[in-house]
Amino acid sequence: MESPNKYPVKKSEAEWREELGDKRYHILREKGTEFPRTGEYNLTFEDGTYVCGACHTPLFKSNNKFESSCGWPSFDDSIEGAVEYIKDTTLEMMRTEILCSNCGSHLGHIFNDGPTETGQRYCVNSLSLGFEKNNE
Numbered sequence: 001m002e003s004p005n006k007y008p009v010k011k012s013e014a015e016w017r018e019e020l021g022d023k024r025y026h027i028l029r030e031k032g033t034e035f036p037r038t039g040e041y042n043l044t045f046e047d048g049t050y051v052c053g054a055c056h057t058p059l060f061k062s063n064n065k066f067e068s069s070c071g072w073p074s075f076d077d078s079i080e081g082a083v084e085y086i087k088d089t090t091l092e093m094m095r096t097e098i099l100c101s102n103c104g105s106h107l108g109h110i111f112n113d114g115p116t117e118t119g120q121r122y123c124v125n126s127l128s129l130g131f132e133k134n135n136e
Helices: 013-030
Strands: 048-052 058-061 083-088 095-100 106-111 121-124 129-133
Antiparallel strands (some): 048 058
16 A cells, blocks of 8 residues: 555555564554553653654654653644644544654544643654654
8 A cells, every 4th residue: 555645755555664663564554552651752751852753754842741641642732734633433433543744654643631721632652753852
């Protein structure tokens, strides 16, 4: 299956699989979910930027990350234009899936139960992310 043409980054699924490896490919390209409390960035609170684990597009700033106790990294906002929102009715639920707007890779889901003033909780798989630490 080829990546949808609407995304700026265009790679075949074979290219993605080779670049990402089995675990990341499953999460990012097959819409998988990692087990709660197992992800590298679940409890990371350093200053920096979280980027797409597939194409390295900046997605979330660390000042938007919060401890949600849900077992996955949680953010209350994304970098403008970095995330695409798709209606998801799998698992007999109504949810909103979040994708990288640059490559179409699956990040997780967004919920309207966040504790901050935005009221949002971007629930993201650690394997969908990379982290670029601020060195200031």
